[in-house]
Amino acid sequence: MDLSGARVLVAGATGVLGGALTAELAGRGACPALAGRDPARLAHVAQACPGAPTVLFDAYDPASCARAVHDAKAALGGLDAVVAAFGAVAFGRAAEVGDEVAEHLYAVNVLAPAALFRAALTVMGPGSVIAAFTGVVAERPQAGMADYSASKAALSAWLGAVRREVRTSGIHVLEARPGHLDTGFADRPVAGTAPPMPAGGDPHRVAAALADAMETDAELLFTAPDGTPVVERRAR
Template identity: 45%
Template sequence: MDDLNGNGISGKQFLVVGATGELGSRIAGELSSRGAELTLSGRDQEKLGALAGRLGAQSIAADLTLPGGPAGIVDALDGQPLDGVVYAAGVVAFGALAELDDDTLDELLLTNFVGYARLLRAVLPRLEKGGQVVQISAVVADSPTAGMAAYSASKAALSAFGKAAALELRRSGVRVLDVRPPHTETGLATRPIDGQAPRLPQGKDPDAVARRIVDAMAAGERDLPSSSFD
């Protein structure tokens, strides 16, 4: 295993998708501080440009909910090989299953799972041997939660898809790191696409969560359940 002082990170090319989110931006910053070369993608072009400028990174604005969005990110790389991909995009919704509307269900699945599946399919030819894919799921993938049925399902689908992909990619030397952090104070729960969050316990520090994820990337870990953040 690589050590945690940037070995395995410095000088490597990483694509961070969902980079304008609170956790995605912190992961990008942590990777940059350890010497990684970054390409950042997000939906908010203004925030993306500001972050890319601060980190000295390339940027690709894209909407993952569109059928061609994920492949468009890869096409915009213009042949550049990658050592790693971080999928940190995600949205959340709250409410009873009986009140779940089609638009909310579609956006949850498209952003949290389908966009990832399409991106992974498109990016595989660009990944160098020994590269890595990091997928940010959630604790609800292991512990589905009432009032969050569709969100739980979308995160469980992402987690399962990546774990199955990891078995297929062993021969090519590409590893998949499945990250299922507990509730983290990113503010995502205050920005649901539908419903209102219940009272939640104090979440984890997002800076500490981002550092733990990048430590795991550097060390070659393949699984980060919620207990890994205690």
Template identity: 35%
Template structure:
């Protein structure tokens, strides 16, 4: 996949993995639409990214999302690549975590990312082209302690993406799920604790994790190569992810069901 001149829209683009992905795609000639809540930080990222469109909004605001989607599509007439990256992590045991924390994390990390995607799939399917990327986590493959809400959201995001991939397999739209391990960002520092407050400190594993620029290059290379499930991790985290990797044959089998008319038969049955 050649990204030169392509329009890439990234949520959560003001820092961390999202910002690194923006810079990586810009280096390959892509035109970037950047979203996040902090317009000033988005502008800082944009300075490194050539031709950009800033679309600041909170992913939980449905009206703001609809407005941003209209602007993104109007900018160049299409969106070629959409990256559902916005998210928040967690550091608290289930026995002590308030239910409001589960609702907030799942709303941001899962429901809002589905809404972002749903606003674009008809456009991509009608054009017969496009790529959808979902930033899950190794915690979306393996249940990790202190992250029950985060795991639920990231497992759910991968499940939505896998089902969507099958549905769009005859429409020319590719779907890629990325499972990062520890990357040296503020993800742990910004993680929610049991009462919903920010943790305010990082983890040793995160501090010593993969550099965001290196992770972004690996991710974009894998998407360019057509990989559907992309594990970006090292050491034990990589080993855990690989143990739970979905075989390509299974993706192909589900896509074959769609090609054979599965959706049409189900709809005909009511």
């Protein structure tokens, strides 16, 4: 897709990764709509993106995710892409992570983006894009992160099935599976404490690669062992 003039909803625009992606898209001429949970943080982010509409949603409320899509469509006069750049993480052995924590992870990491994209698929046409960040854990589950890994793998499976459903309609489904990024995400778990981790990758570099992937109608973005973002036309 041509990002110049493209109307893009970034859900999770108040986060480090979402903010980097918003800046990247705007720099390429896109018209972003910013979505987040906190009105004050949304207003702050919007200062760096003059003219961008803001919409509220709560990832624990699927109905609000759908409303955010329709609100963004109304504000922008249409939608060409929707990106989910939000999530929740928890740490701890599977036997120690409570059911409430697991439920929270699945609600935020699977049901919320699914609700967002379900609504998007009803209002977008050929050439449009839905994109989500799953992460390397979607294909390589990590000990001490069983429920988080499973929630991201579930979202990956959902995206893969939808990709097959919509391929003939001309809608593109893009999945990003980056490794650990320097966003502070692991420092804000809903439960547990992050184990020692290597230095995180640059979120701005990944945001630029995601924009490249959107422009080339790619299906997969991942990071190579040396940390280089790799864009693949077809998902593996």
